[in-house]
Amino acid sequence: MNKHTPSTSLQPLRVGLIGYGKAGQAVANVLMEDPRCSLQWVARKHMAESVHLKDRDIPFTLADQDWDAWLDQHPVDAIVDFSHPDAVFHYGSAMAKRGVMLVSANSAYQENHLSFMAQLGKQTQVLCSPNITLGINFLILAAKLLRNIAPFADVAILEQHFKQKEEISGTARRIAETLSVEEDQITSMRLGGIVGHHEVIFGFPYQTVRLIHSSIKREAFGTGAVFALHELETCPPGLYNFDELLERRMRQSLLQGDGQTDQPALA
Numbered sequence: 001m002n003k004h005t006p007s008t009s010l011q012p013l014r015v016g017l018i019g020y021g022k023a024g025q026a027v028a029n030v031l032m033e034d035p036r037c038s039l040q041w042v043a044r045k046h047m048a049e050s051v052h053l054k055d056r057d058i059p060f061t062l063a064d065q066d067w068d069a070w071l072d073q074h075p076v077d078a079i080v081d082f083s084h085p086d087a088v089f090h091y092g093s094a095m096a097k098r099g100v101m102l103v104s105a106n107s108a109y110q111e112n113h114l115s116f117m118a119q120l121g122k123q124t125q126v127l128c129s130p131n132i133t134l135g136i137n138f139l140i141l142a143a144k145l146l147r148n149i150a151p152f153a154d155v156a157i158l159e160q161h162f163k164q165k166e167e168i169s170g171t172a173r174r175i176a177e178t179l180s181v182e183e184d185q186i187t188s189m190r191l192g193g194i195v196g197h198h199e200v201i202f203g204f205p206y207q208t209v210r211l212i213h214s215s216i217k218r219e220a221f222g223t224g225a226v227f228a229l230h231e232l233e234t235c236p237p238g239l240y241n242f243d244e245l246l247e248r249r250m251r252q253s254l255l256q257g258d259g260q261t262d263q264p265a266l267a
Helices: 022-033 067-073 087-096 111-120 134-149 170-178 219-232 242-256
Strands: 013-018 037-044 050-053 056-062 078-081 101-104 125-128 154-161 186-190 196-204 207-215 238-240
Touching: 013 022, 013 219, 022 037, 022 219, 067 087, 078 087, 078 219, 087 101, 087 111, 101 111, 101 219, 111 125, 111 238, 125 219, 134 170, 134 196, 134 207, 134 219, 134 242, 154 170, 170 186, 170 196, 219 242, 238 242
Parallel strands: 013 037, 013 078, 037 056, 078 101, 101 125, 125 238, 154 186
Antiparallel strands: 050 056, 154 196, 196 207
């Protein structure tokens, strides 16, 4: 497949997955089920020869290895990363010079990570988003629109996650930054095994507007990653966020007038 040529239904995207924790395993399930993708391998911190997934044996490799040699032997069109922020420093250069796309979902990236990914974006398409679910990014887009329409409204953010999550949600921080809301307006709750719940509350005189998104299963990360991959295919090289891809798709839908696109429906 050409470096930046969109795949067809007869040519599913060959995808490598980095990270095989709870989120990575859920993403692997989605990549195996979606006919537009073909999961080629999984890289993880600890070695395993292979995993039997959906009646296929998927080869495993180490996240810290010789990526030039691995990508030559196991070529892919895209990498999906659900691992540690520093992992991109190991595989990034080898990936970019081969024109391999990257979808990275990590809420802990610092300026040095983002600067490095911007350099990678000069050679290939790179997406970085702290939350890769389609729904939460639609919520952010809708909240931004309402904030622009009614800048006088009071705004508060509520986020709920599983009991073991210690830090404030990176997604909640991103919502606050997008809406120019101070971090002390974020309320965090840790309850049981909640995957992820975000709520933006707008207080108007005589009325309240609530925008709510809940992740029911971690597979939601996988459907978002697949959406991002197929949007990136039609983009020139560069560093993107999920907002930009979603806004681009919405503009296309509005220009078509009937809200229909030629892209297949999401799972």
